[in-house]
Amino acid sequence: MTELLFRDDAYLKTATARVVAVQDGVVELDRTIFYPLGGGQPGDTGFLIRDNGDRIAIADTRKSESPGSVAHRLAAGAESPQVGEAVAIEIDWPRRYALMRLHTALHVMSCVVIAPVTGGNIAPDKARLDFDIDMTLLDADRIAHGTNELIARAVATESVWITDEELDARPELVKTMSVQPPRGVGRIRLLSIPGIDLQPCGGTHVANIAEIGAIRVTRIRNEGRRNKRVEIVLAG
Numbered sequence: 001m002t003e004l005l006f007r008d009d010a011y012l013k014t015a016t017a018r019v020v021a022v023q024d025g026v027v028e029l030d031r032t033i034f035y036p037l038g039g040g041q042p043g044d045t046g047f048l049i050r051d052n053g054d055r056i057a058i059a060d061t062r063k064s065e066s067p068g069s070v071a072h073r074l075a076a077g078a079e080s081p082q083v084g085e086a087v088a089i090e091i092d093w094p095r096r097y098a099l100m101r102l103h104t105a106l107h108v109m110s111c112v113v114i115a116p117v118t119g120g121n122i123a124p125d126k127a128r129l130d131f132d133i134d135m136t137l138l139d140a141d142r143i144a145h146g147t148n149e150l151i152a153r154a155v156a157t158e159s160v161w162i163t164d165e166e167l168d169a170r171p172e173l174v175k176t177m178s179v180q181p182p183r184g185v186g187r188i189r190l191l192s193i194p195g196i197d198l199q200p201c202g203g204t205h206v207a208n209i210a211e212i213g214a215i216r217v218t219r220i221r222n223e224g225r226r227n228k229r230v231e232i233v234l235a236g
């Protein structure tokens, strides 16, 4: 099991950790600030830093095959740390912070376009949601304006934990049909943007939606009968 430090504090840029396993170019640590790919948010990149100052590049982060563990993938040609070694860990913060801002922006936008979400993806420079909706109901200016009006409320976000049973009793919370919340661990994490949005999400978010700034809608495209895609970028 890897202790997921980003769960309690998404703003950790550095930490210390101990190497618990190294195999096939993958490093597992006892604790991590690296977010593993999931829920449409890519895995973090960054460095493990050895006592002698050597920087070991991490090219990607995924959920490990062993449940509850995180796999830090070494960049091609990177040296391997030793099991038991203490290392400093550092994520590519500008990249992660852009992902956090765009990820949180998608939560807000999902409250402007009222339709089931059939897909989504976040990259450092753009993000998108797919909706099961009639194309004629999607207007780029209206979506951008509505989203930016909500962002301007400058609301603080919070994590809320509920049980599987509580979620079953409130199926309306699950907007994203393609990404079901993880089951079986007893508790499910919700992201709350009070007065705007509440939905299961294990990703990393900004502490206050004002940090998003504003968004622009760059593209609306028909990607299939149930996938009308709205793509956004940060405006500043």
Ligand SMILES: [Zn+2]
Binding pocket: 103, 104, 107, 191, 201, 202, 203, 204, 205
């Ligand atoms: Zn989220």
